[in-house]
Amino acid sequence: MAFEAFFEALGITFTLPVLGGMLLGLLLGLVFGAVPGLNAVLGIVLLLPFVWTLSPFVAFAIMLSLVSAVHTSNTFPAFFFNVPGSPSAAATILDGYPMARNGDAARGLTAAFMVSAVGGVIGALVLLIALPALQPVVLAFAAPERFMLVVLGILMISFLSGVKPVKGLLAGALGLWLGTVGQDPQLGVARFTFGSDYLLDGLKTVPIIMGLFALPEVVSLAIRGRIAERTHVDMGEGFRPGLRACLLNRWLVVRSAVVGVVGGAIPGIGGTAAAFYAYGMAVQGAEGADRERFGRGEIKGVIAPESANNASAGGELVPLLAFGVPGGATSAILLAAFLILGVNPGPEMLGEKLSLSFSMVIVLVLSNLLATAVCIAITRPAARIAFLRSNLLIPALMLFVLFGSYVAYPHPYTLVLTLAFGVLGYLMMRFDWARAPLLVGFILGPLAENNLAISLASYGAAFLVRPIPLACMAVMALVVFVAVRRGMVRK
Amino acid sequence: MSAGREIALGCAVAALFAAVVFTAADWQPETATFPLLIGVTGLGLSVWTVAGDVLRWRKGSGAGDGTRAEDTARARAAFGWIAVFFALVLLTGFRLGLPLAVLAYYRLEARVGWVAAVSAAVVCAAFLHVAVVYLYLPLYAGVLFEP
Numbered sequence: 001m002a003f004e005a006f007f008e009a010l011g012i013t014f015t016l017p018v019l020g021g022m023l024l025g026l027l028l029g030l031v032f033g034a035v036p037g038l039n040a041v042l043g044i045v046l047l048l049p050f051v052w053t054l055s056p057f058v059a060f061a062i063m064l065s066l067v068s069a070v071h072t073s074n075t076f077p078a079f080f081f082n083v084p085g086s087p088s089a090a091a092t093i094l095d096g097y098p099m100a101r102n103g104d105a106a107r108g109l110t111a112a113f114m115v116s117a118v119g120g121v122i123g124a125l126v127l128l129i130a131l132p133a134l135q136p137v138v139l140a141f142a143a144p145e146r147f148m149l150v151v152l153g154i155l156m157i158s159f160l161s162g163v164k165p166v167k168g169l170l171a172g173a174l175g176l177w178l179g180t181v182g183q184d185p186q187l188g189v190a191r192f193t194f195g196s197d198y199l200l201d202g203l204k205t206v207p208i209i210m211g212l213f214a215l216p217e218v219v220s221l222a223i224r225g226r227i228a229e230r231t232h233v234d235m236g237e238g239f240r241p242g243l244r245a246c247l248l249n250r251w252l253v254v255r256s257a258v259v260g261v262v263g264g265a266i267p268g269i270g271g272t273a274a275a276f277y278a279y280g281m282a283v284q285g286a287e288g289a290d291r292e293r294f295g296r297g298e299i300k301g302v303i304a305p306e307s308a309n310n311a312s313a314g315g316e317l318v319p320l321l322a323f324g325v326p327g328g329a330t331s332a333i334l335l336a337a338f339l340i341l342g343v344n345p346g347p348e349m350l351g352e353k354l355s356l357s358f359s360m361v362i363v364l365v366l367s368n369l370l371a372t373a374v375c376i377a378i379t380r381p382a383a384r385i386a387f388l389r390s391n392l393l394i395p396a397l398m399l400f401v402l403f404g405s406y407v408a409y410p411h412p413y414t415l416v417l418t419l420a421f422g423v424l425g426y427l428m429m430r431f432d433w434a435r436a437p438l439l440v441g442f443i444l445g446p447l448a449e450n451n452l453a454i455s456l457a458s459y460g461a462a463f464l465v466r467p468i469p470l471a472c473m474a475v476m477a478l479v480v481f482v483a484v485r486r487g488m489v490r491k
Numbered sequence: 492m493s494a495g496r497e498i499a500l501g502c503a504v505a506a507l508f509a510a511v512v513f514t515a516a517d518w519q520p521e522t523a524t525f526p527l528l529i530g531v532t533g534l535g536l537s538v539w540t541v542a543g544d545v546l547r548w549r550k551g552s553g554a555g556d557g558t559r560a561e562d563t564a565r566a567r568a569a570f571g572w573i574a575v576f577f578a579l580v581l582l583t584g585f586r587l588g589l590p591l592a593v594l595a596y597y598r599l600e601a602r603v604g605w606v607a608a609v610s611a612a613v614v615c616a617a618f619l620h621v622a623v624v625y626l627y628l629p630l631y632a633g634v635l636f637e638p
Contacts, residue, residue, distance in 0.1 A: 166536060166540055167540055169536055170504060170533065170536045176529045177508070177526065177530070180525060180526050184521070187519065187521050187522050189519070191515075191522065191526060192511075192526075215573060219566050219569040219570065221569075222566070222568065222569030222572075223565045223566055392597075392601055392603070394572070394596065394600075395593040395596050395615070398576045398593075398596075399618070402576060402577070402580055403585065403630075406585070406631060407622075407630075410631070412581060415580060415631070418577075419577050427500055431497045449525040452524070453521070453525075456524070
């Protein structure tokens with residue numbers, strides 16, 4: 001069955017609409033990665049209102065190639081301006097910027113792009129292997145297990161994705177509450193609608209995402225002003241030296257990719273943290289004078305995080321496709337895209353929709369390779385991003401936010417809702433409250449409520465002592481312990 | 492000052508969860524179980540958060556959010572412009588309000604030349620025209636023009 005699905009996916013992926021979608025996503029991703037302030041989350045958020053009428057194969061080709069391209073092209077600003085194109089490139093700055101200052105940018109960038117492709121392909125291959133292997137595990141999950149898994153997912157994202165874990169958890173609770181607005185699924189009683197017909201169907205996903213994620217980015221761009229002040233970048237020579245560096249450090253590339261996949265697959269860790277782990281691992285692996293070169297333009301300090309952050313994209317899809325639990329903000333929005341497109345992550349993605357899952361793997365591989373080729377080709381012209389004024393982008397973003405929210409749910413209140421969530425999103429960003437847990441809570445809340453109702457009706461409170469719920473609770477205790485310990489170390 | 496705002500945000504969230512618990516307490520068990528579970532958890536967490544923030548503030552270790560005055564001014568201006576975009580669309584609809592807002596932003600805030608600003612507004616108007624005429628997307632006509 002898995003082989004049949006794989007060949008079906010190959011056939012569908014190599015059709016004009018899917019390849020065209022991939023190309024579109026790739027181009028958008030290159031821009032969203034290369035311009036600081038724009039990122040993969042914002043890119044997918046702005047795409048959401050436009051993809052919901054497309055076939056899921058085309059829609060995910062656009063979105064996943066956007067994510068892959070962002071993970072690759074975000075290296076440019078890390079090298080040129082000491083600013084990560086998106087958060088997952090933050091670790092690349094440590095040695096990327098010094099390399100550029102030393103006139104070694106071309107070698108570093110070439111190496112970074114090549115290992116990004118290798119990392120991305122490794123992440124996709126792990127996903128390819130994991131999907132059929134996880135099928136029996138996923139099918140063993142009934143309502144109690146699904147409920148506990150949702151709670152575990154929210155807890156992990158809340159505790160591990162922000163600097164203030166309790167506030168992350170509070171954001172998760174807020175999201176769960178927002179998910180209860182509308183008619184109660186069992187009796188149809190209106191909850192928290194304040195007598196408004198607009199709220200009877202519940203709060204709408206797209207305006208919430210636009211408000212929470214896109215509007216605060218508009219404010220951030222306005223605060224940033226000009227993207228970078230530098231006017232000249234020494235590129236140096238280095239296609240062949242870059243390639244040689246990759247080959248010499250091949251095991252570091254593979255090790256970092258594995259770190260990236262694991263980091264991506266654990267909800268709440270994600271690509272940014274995985275890139276720093278990989279960087280730390282590269283430092284630990286170096287000795288003497290080699291170790292002292294880190295932070296001053298050491299190429300291993302670029303190779304490790306770049307391999308890890310691209311590999312994390314494949315890793316993030318493992319829990320999302322298998323259990324419907326997102327690994328971070330990007331996959332939380334992908335989860336919303338799944339629901340908008342009428343696709344349910346979980347057993348369906350490993351059964352009747354396995355070909356869609358395999359198509360995603362193929363898109364990840366192709367888009368990583370293509371993004372690398374394009375980035376190597378445009379390395380020199382990309383340095384001109386320095387001259388761009390970020391406030392020139394704001395009207396375009398506002399157009400897509402307003403248009404996208406309204407088209408998704410045509411009602412004037414939708415605009416008010418978007419603005420209200422924009423204010424909330426900005427306040428959360430300003431006071432370091434993680435926004436991803438709120439979104440995950442909102443999306444998974446109805447699923448959690450349904451599974452809790454079924455579990456209570458079928459087993460009473462005894463559902464908590466089934467093996468998998470018990471294991472989930474043990475993991476929750478471990479997560480809380482780790483978060484508390486981390487907080488104590490920070491103090 | 493910003494520590495006070497963070498405490499205020501925490502208090503607002505606590506009040507919200509208290510209202511959730513208070514409201515859900517009147518419903519039947521099938522309707523109320525999940526909101527009550529969330530409400531009680533959220534209330535506990537928000538009280539914990541506010542208490543922590545107040546303690547830090549009293550100890551004087553609330554370092555604030557590190558926002559510079561210049562950044563605050565820029566953030567306020569950005570929110571002002573966001574409000575202008577929303578208000579113009581709500582009042583005069585997408586097809587008039589959005590190009591107007593784009594033109595105003597480019598001229599007054601980004602300070603680009605008339606040719607570039609008008610061109611951007613025309614591109615915006617053309618995009619919306621295509622959306623309405625060729626894609627049949629229903630765009631809001633605004634409070635002033637809605638029949």
